[in-house]
Amino acid sequence: MTAAALTEHLRRISALDRVAGLLNWDQETQMPRRGAAQRAEEAGALAAARHALLVDPRLPELCDAAEGAGPDARGAVDIAEARRLHARAVRVPERLAAAVAEATATAHGVWEAAKAAGRFADFAPALGRVVALRREEAACIADAGAPPYDALVEEHEPGVTGAQIAAMFDELRPGLVALRARIGASGRAAPRLRGDFPTERQIALSRRIGDVFGYDWDAGRLDLAVHPSCTGRLGDVRITTRINEANPLECVYSTIHELGHALYEQGLDPEAALTSVGGAASMGVHESQSRLMENQIGRGRAFAEWLYPAMRDAFGEIGVAGPEELYAAVNAVETGFIRTEADEVHYNLHVMMRFELERAVIGGDLSVADLEGAWNERFERDFGRAVPDARLGVLQDVHWAVGAFGYFPTYTLGNVYAAELDAALRADAPGLDAALARGDVSPVLAWLRRRVHRRGREVAPAAIIAEATGCEARPATLIAALERKFGALYALG
């Protein structure tokens, strides 16, 4: 028994993870309507198989053997990660793991139908089952005395607790609220796009954007889905986007966001990406890649120089006069209902609200039956508008349907990381804006490949970012960048 046996075991787990991802992708893009019940059973069987590999009593033996062989630093990461996953998994009965997978696959279909109908009541029973099972699972995993919610966060962001997130959010909130108030008081309104934006043209533009960002089409594909996402690793990394024929920016920025994720997965170290050490560092780091591409690059002033003629090529007249106006349009600050459409000023307020609600649900302080009411009440308090429809409220995101509690805060963590990465990147690449204005994103990608993608999870997520940027990620960096950008856009003086 050598280190190779541990590597093989970890690769097998990674392979089943990718298959689970493929089942989700297929469900969102290809699966016929009547396949949902079977798909839930398939997802359950796969989760049980993955669970069996994690709880396999041979796994700690493989770790011991690999340890005995004197691993290098990267080998040690694989061993530690295998021990962590094994320790978590042995606390969860196989039957519960399968039940969670089935319940979430079922709830996904129920959510889609309930969202289409705009009725939270249709979704509540399926969500209730997911919550009950995830709470049960979290209670199994959590260390004695630790909050169950933290055990769920740990899945997406190892080493980060709910309390740490809450503290970071407390640091961010005042700056965001103040900036929003100043923008509101400015009385300025951003220009709006007007024109004809047929689906096929939006897809064609998305493909051009994929080219520009360096997406490898031989290792991926683009499809439409209700909730855009990115699935896969290395040689098979698929993205989905969505179309609103009234507003092509939803498609453009969904595509760029998912491209950010996909470029990370395509850019992992091929030698190590299929075990633990070469995988993506965490969801927070993942979101830093998507949000950096979407906001700091895609919604930046320089990129508008390329995007404006590209949109004119795609759609003809678009109702704004040039790159400067397009830049203002893509950065319009408006109090909307939908997180994924939110501007950079509002976005994190959406996340904070979801974080607090889901933490209460998992903590047992808020029932699923009361969730819609709590959402609506909270939204009106934070955003000053009444939610007219569950589609624009509690039903908008897929996350809870698929059991992804503890995921939302990683978006804001990603935003904080992205702001820090952007500052460091610009210090390293002074001519960057000239390249972006030509639609050349390659300096960004090259920098990220070296500093983030290739490193996988060699060190902890926060350390990946700190070593890439030369400092700990600070919420103040994000706030300062937003104040500069929106101060200029809204002439806040």
Add this chain to the structure above:
Amino acid sequence: MTAAALTEHLRRISALDRVAGLLNWDQETQMPRRGAAQRAEEAGALAAARHALLVDPRLPELCDAAEGAGPDARGAVDIAEARRLHARAVRVPERLAAAVAEATATAHGVWEAAKAAGRFADFAPALGRVVALRREEAACIADAGAPPYDALVEEHEPGVTGAQIAAMFDELRPGLVALRARIGASGRAAPRLRGDFPTERQIALSRRIGDVFGYDWDAGRLDLAVHPSCTGRLGDVRITTRINEANPLECVYSTIHELGHALYEQGLDPEAALTSVGGAASMGVHESQSRLMENQIGRGRAFAEWLYPAMRDAFGEIGVAGPEELYAAVNAVETGFIRTEADEVHYNLHVMMRFELERAVIGGDLSVADLEGAWNERFERDFGRAVPDARLGVLQDVHWAVGAFGYFPTYTLGNVYAAELDAALRADAPGLDAALARGDVSPVLAWLRRRVHRRGREVAPAAIIAEATGCEARPATLIAALERKFGALYALG
């Protein structure tokens, strides 16, 4: 522990089988080019997980418990099948099972590239690995003294041996050879289609054909693939077809063939289809459903009454004057190189040749290095034409690439079953031709649903057919039907 625990275990195996099917479907229709290596690893991990469920020492205990609970006849079938699968699986080391899955997934991609290039030498190493692993696996499974090839046939056609197949083929061959000779001597040539057959129109016609045959589009979908196939069960049964813009009949009959498979899977008993007893009886029975729809129905005189105007609607002028000429065109007897395009007279001769070659390869009497030469020599002997290109020869079929040795003979078994089913069906439904002429295939489907689909694997495959038709399936029935049909078409007097 009750019978329900056995059912759950069997459903989990069935779910992993479906996931494996989905991976294949995705690989043929959706997967980006660079995903192949990872896909092989995913297929391997999945096969190992399935293998772990089959060898699980709890499985015989679950069988004992279910037995003790006094199962009904259908429950007894599930128990017997679980014991059979367990007994086979425990003879195969987990590592070998995973290696077979990986090698076949790899070989599949290699085969596609080698076929595109027309070079068997490019494929031989990958095929050699598949053959070596499958031989090793067959040697593990086979009972002492039994030929390893029989253990592979058993996977597709439980209870049937290579010797039984050889005997059936010996019974069929003289009649086929004689009929072919008489047709050749007749000097008559069938009319040929001429016209413009764009891909999109062929796909649209395929969809219309799906409607006519009763395919449930909410439980399936149609895509293009190099090698048409059918994947899935009940609520998610997908078919693929292929397009030759010079000859729309390839698409039409590939589609109808796969629809025959798909209607079987969509028509299984929903209460039992996800364990063993409700599944498809065998590949021979499966092929009887596809070949019956393709030949007895789809290439029948009555159906030409519907197909002719449908093709005119799709393509305009098609170069034949009416249903009678179309009927002659779709039944043209010509010595071609490709099995899937072969007429009913030549088809089984293709199968016999593959059966004898693969039996020799698995038996160790023929090496992979010599396979192309053996193919070409044998083809020229049997068909009187030299194979000009490996694309038209040894590289034409996907089966060996994916390790499906012992599968080919089920096509001819299916043809024998189909002829017997057709005779019984027509005796039960005297007005059938009038319905088919209107494009109403529902009497056929209703009869098959009741007599074959819903029965699953309640009894042995041959017994399903015998009970549906009232007699054992006889090669003579097929020969007599072919003599009647082609005797009239070629005025053999």
